[in-house]
Amino acid sequence: MKPPVALPVLALIVALSPACSRATTTWTVRRAVPPPIHVFVMPAGAAGSPAAGNIGRDFAEIERAVTARLVDIARTRDVGAIVAEEPVTTPYQPAARYINAMAPVRITREEIDAAGFAREHGATHLLVATVLEWREMRTDDPIGALVGAHNGLTIDLRLVRLDTPEIQNRATFRNRSHITANQPAGRLLGDAFRKSVLELLGQ
Numbered sequence: 326m327k328p329p330v331a332l333p334v335l336a337l338i339v340a341l342s343p344a345c346s347r348a349t350t351t352w353t354v355r356r357a358v359p360p361p362i363h364v365f366v367m368p369a370g371a372a373g374s375p376a377a378g379n380i381g382r383d384f385a386e387i388e389r390a391v392t393a394r395l396v397d398i399a400r401t402r403d404v405g406a407i408v409a410e411e412p413v414t415t416p417y418q419p420a421a422r423y424i425n426a427m428a429p430v431r432i433t434r435e436e437i438d439a440a441g442f443a444r445e446h447g448a449t450h451l452l453v454a455t456v457l458e459w460r461e462m463r464t465d466d467p468i469g470a471l472v473g474a475h476n477g478l479t480i481d482l483r484l485v486r487l488d489t490p491e492i493q494n495r496a497t498f499r500n501r502s503h504i505t506a507n508q509p510a511g512r513l514l515g516d517a518f519r520k521s522v523l524e525l526l527g528q
Contacts, residue, residue: 335417346476348500348517348525354492358484361403362450365409365443369454372481377384387459387511391480394514395454395522399425402526409439409451426490430483444487452526455481457497457505476502476510481516484525494525 369391371373372385383444392408399406423433436453443451458479477500498521500513 327352330405334404343505346500346502346517346522348498350517350521351497351499352495353497356493356496358493360364360451362454362527363448364399364403364406364450364484364526365439365448366399366452367444367454368408369380369390369395369456370408370433370435371456371459373457374452376433382459382461384459389454390511391454391456391514394518395452398519399452399526400444401523402528406452409442409446411442412493423490427483427485429494430492440487440490447486448487450526451485451487452522453483453485457481459510475504476503476508476513478510478513482522482525484527494527496521496525 356497369388371388384441396406396408420437423437436451439453440451456478458477460475460477463475479497479499482494482496482498483492485491486493498518502508
């Protein structure tokens, strides 16, 4: 008896799924970042309710995963890159100048604290990521994997210079799967995302 055709087809879909995506990076601000650079990473946040798809998920875990990925990439540019998440003794001053420099981006208290922590510990830049979309779809139907909505994510990335506050670089990273093969959307934070973050950091 011949084996069902669907199984090898599905296996091929799963194997190829990381490559079967389309990533784009749209730059809003793009400047050179001369060395030296000491970058801290603000814990990733979310704008609105970006979690989408047809399965439940722990978005706090998604934010932690994005943050860890950013730190890993940032350490290629600066081996001392860490997360700016500890309580601050000296908040970023003056906060109003920082907020004005980021306009029209809406700045949270958490970002002000992260900037204060980074400056307090000698950072020159703060890397800020905001998840705008995180779509994760699942299907147990091999044919259904090829049609309909697919995994996708959109992340706003800002590199903020801290000595004289300004957005040094800013980009929006988007990646979309061409198929849905029951894979985590986090797989879309691959080589294309790494390249975009390194370009943001001036490498």
